[in-house]
Amino acid sequence: MATSRLNSRLRRGGLSAFERLFSRDQYSHTALSISDRELIAEQQSSRLQNHPYDHMSNVQQQRILVDQLRREANIRRINVSIAVEDIKKYITDHEQDDYLLVGFSSQKANPFREKSSCSVL
Structure with a gap:
């Protein structure tokens, strides 16, 4: 069905693919001089x-x-060797702020702690 529709569409020169291939009108099947x-x-x-x-x-x-x-x-x-040295320096300068390395100062500072229940209710 799809191929039939595609072959019946008009192409360059006002002829369909069927008419170009078979040199016949696609509806009346009369011979075309192509x-x-x-x-x-x-x-x-x-x-x-x-x-x-x-x-x-x-x-x-x-x-x-x-x-x-x-x-x-x-x-x-920046050269890669210089960038690597900068990254190493940044890591060593900020390792005291990294909670994965040093942990939290108190349980209250830990945002991942178990939530306590509401005391008002």
């Missing part, structure tokens, strides 16, 4: 006409890509 060479020439000329627009689109996309790469190349980068 030359394969004419269809090929029509398709080739259409491609040649659209080529400059495709080329311009590609040029624009390439310019955008080059601009993005230039922006990324200008970003100041």
Whole structure:
């Protein structure tokens, strides 16, 4: 069913895929005078006409890509060895604040403690 619908849709030149393939009208089945060479020439000329627009689109996309790469190349980068040393220093400077390492000063400071029941009720 889906293939039948797809083949009956009008394509370039006002002909359906069925009509192009079998050179017959899809409804009356009368013979159509369709030359394969004419269809090929029509398709080739259409491609040649659209080529400059495709080329311009590609040029624009390439310019955008080059601009993005230039922006990324200008970003100041830090060597990995320096970044690792900075991370180590940060960890040692802040390890006393890490509750997973030192624990909580009191049970009240622990946000993960068991909740107490309400004394008002």
